[in-house]
Amino acid sequence: MANQPIRRAIAIAAGLWGAFALASMDTAAIAQTEFRLLGEPVLTLRNPAGETATRAELVEQRFKAIVESGPIDDLEVSTRGNAEAAQLLLNGAVLVDVTLEDAAANATGKAIALAEVWAERLQTILDRPEVRQQILATANMPAQLVVGGRRYVRQSEPAPDLGRFVTDGTRVQNRVIFWMSSTRERRLPQPIPSEIYLLDGFRQFIPYRAS
DSSP: OTTTOOEEEEEOSSSSGEEEEEEEEEEEOOEEEEEEEEEEEEEEEEEEEEEETTHHHHHHHHHHHTTTTTSHHHHHHHHEOSSSEEEEETTEEEEEEHHHHHHHHOOSOOOOHHHHHHHHHHHHTTTSSSHHHHHHTTTOOOOOOEEETEHHHHHHHHOOOOOOOOOOOOOEOOOOBBBSSSSOSSOOOSOOSSEEEOTTTTTOOOEEEEO
16 A cells, blocks of 8 residues: 555646646655646646645646736647757747656657647647637736726636626726626616626626625
8 A cells, every 4th residue: 555656636726727737646756746727637747756746836827827918819839949858838938847857757758759749738628619718718808907996806707698797888997897787777886796797809708806
């Protein structure tokens, strides 16, 4: 039993980033972490024992920073480097540094070869329409709004359109805000509702919640 791998979840974020997860497996000699996208393993990273989630967490942080840097219209994966050291890039920004140790652990002899395998795997997942829409839906949306002196924070999941969204054309940051109304009253309520909405590029209503 002492030599059996022990699995444990490192982090699963809420909302949109619930699509991204880190998983770890410890052994006496190595610590292995995976970066997953929509439940599928994309990168398997090896770290010295005692640094279990560090590299995978860095990948997640970089991914978030890239897709939230906006505005972006596409998600393009590329590589650069050589046999000894390489990098996996997303939209031209470094996502992960690939080492010879990674290559050896993944049964390849060259860092650039492993980077290209990872790049193809990641691009294939990102090219799926449902994945692209989920990631890009909020990529070009403001993270926060201030309306009537209240701060509203963007939520990750679009709200279902039940035919109750209305607006009087009020704009914040040059965007029309919507709210839900059972009466179809087209005048911004006072006090302003605790949840308001903006339309994204896919015509989905993105919630913003008062904090």
